[in-house]
Amino acid sequence: MSGIDFKKLSKFSRHAPRYTSYPTAVEFRDLTPEDIIDELKSDKPLSLYFHLPFCRSACYFCGCNVVYTSKADKRRRYIDYLKRELDIWAKYLDTSRMVRQLHFGGGTPTFFTPEELEEIYEIIYSHFKNFEDDAEISVEIDPRFFSQKHMDVMRKYGVNRISFGVQDFNEETQKAVNRIQPFDLTKEAVDIARAAGIDSINVDLIYGLPFQTLETFKKTLELVKELDPDRLAVFNYAHVPWLKKGMRKIDETTLPSPEEKLKIFKYVIDFFENNGYKMVGMDHFAKPDDELFKAIEKGELHRNFQGYTTKGGADLIGFGLTSISETENAYFQNYKDLKNYEKAIDEGKLPTFRGVILNEEDKIRKYVIMEMMANFSFDIKRFEEKFGIDFFKKFENEIKELQEFVDEGLVEITPEKISVNKTGTLLIRNIVLPFDEYFKKMKNQKVFSKSI
Structure with missing residues (x-):
């Protein structure tokens, strides 16, 4: 059948951000x-x-x-x-x-x-x-x-x-x-x-x-x-x-x-x-x-x-009301109400009102999170070649936080790769949380939903 352990799925189904293409809110x-x-x-x-x-x-x-x-x-x-x-x-x-x-x-x-x-x-x-x-x-x-x-x-x-x-x-x-x-x-x-x-x-x-x-x-x-x-x-x-x-x-x-x-x-x-x-x-x-x-x-x-x-x-x-744009180094969003959207255009300006310019740490963590979110595996050697960083040294604490998922057989970590099994893919929003430095700042806010 599905090959999914639903007991573990239920056990680990916690509140988590709904990642799309950026770490929580940066x-x-x-x-x-x-x-x-x-x-x-x-x-x-x-x-x-x-x-x-x-x-x-x-x-x-x-x-x-x-x-x-x-x-x-x-x-x-x-x-x-x-x-x-x-x-x-x-x-x-x-x-x-x-x-x-x-x-x-x-x-x-x-x-x-x-x-x-x-x-x-x-x-x-x-x-x-x-x-x-x-x-x-x-x-x-x-x-x-x-x-x-x-x-x-x-x-x-x-x-x-x-x-x-x-x-x-x-x-x-x-x-x-x-x-x-x-x-x-x-x-x-x-x-x-x-x-x-x-x-x-x-x-x-x-x-x-x-x-x-x-x-x-x-x-x-x-x-x-x-x-x-x-x-x-x-x-x-x-x-x-x-x-x-x-x-x-x-x-x-x-x-x-x-x-x-x-x-x-x-x-x-x-x-x-x-x-x-x-x-x-x-x-x-x-x-x-x-x-x-x-x-x-x-x-x-x-x-x-x-x-x-x-x-x-x-x-x-992104064009039009509320649209979000993403470039290599930034996210930015158009106005969310028609009045301000139209006012900006009447003034000959781009209707952009908020966003973020990513720093190097943002880009490093974004890379880790989005690779795991998309492909449910992470090539450690490719990361180290791309950023010139010792992965295990930089993310020593994050690896410790992943241990509970490793112990349950949902995640496997080798010197070359992090792999998520089929059950783990359904919990990927929770699995990537240790790499999200913004989550701890936001976790007390009522903005998250259960994974399942």
Whole structure:
């Protein structure tokens, strides 16, 4: 079966940060656009992220930065400001650099009309003209807001990956989280994408939502099997109502118990592995011929703000409200409210308001954490050659803190390598914590969730 020791998984499932592509928070601070100008001077490929933040109504489980509206004029206004933002970026960023990725996230990107999406693509392609032959052009889609016309526009502009939000097909759960999405509607959306030649389709699921039980989720999985996605992301619902007001509308008494969640997750792993998928990391599954799975076998998988990716080695530049950018030496973020975002652009400035310039220690620790997060192993000799540092001498205390995982057989440490076994991959956020110098400063703050 799965080969996972669920007793150990339960024992070590502790609160931990939700790492994406940076160690916990690296203490973001106020930055001016002038602070990041030097970070934009590079010849590395680009990964472009465009945040289209609008949704018609709230899904109560959502942890994204979203603007809820049904007004067309707000979408129109946002497009205008996005165009002006790109014009400002073009003063500082060499837009002739090769583009490795282009991703639309939300919100609900297809809440924009097909005509509006086409206008956004035209704006982007008027600035960025050089794309790698195998560039990844992807979109996150809510099947409730998707049509053949949307698909026609996407194919015209090179979209080759689509991620559909599903979460759960159980009607009682859908009502509780304010997201009614029948299976037939979702299947129609997937069929449109397949007919258009999209051969990389991802489906997002969430376990831990209201009224979910092992039996109800089994039915959802059977329906997902009919969709035949190439990849799946199965996320643990993090209930953080102190951070996300929408979650306060969820009745906590309807959430499954930790024991039930563990049963669901165990079944999920067995179900997908028995149906031709391989587990990739702590929350993804892929068919064996998918490049995501091939990358982890080669130790070449990466993580960024969109999750696991095979497209590493690029500067990530985010556009639009709340977008986060990542360069080799920095992270920086756009304003999180429309008023300040628009004000900065009206003044002809980049709408950047906070971030961090990494020091050498940050970069060393980031390297360790992200290598282990992405590939679940760490090449010690390669680290020492890269940084000119004796790994065991520098991280003597951290190695001691890993000993409890070593004693349980979850981690193996040799002079050449740190390896994490299959059970350990599901606890990787906890395993990397000793290397995160910011965690001890933040651990008393209510910002973390259980691993499982």
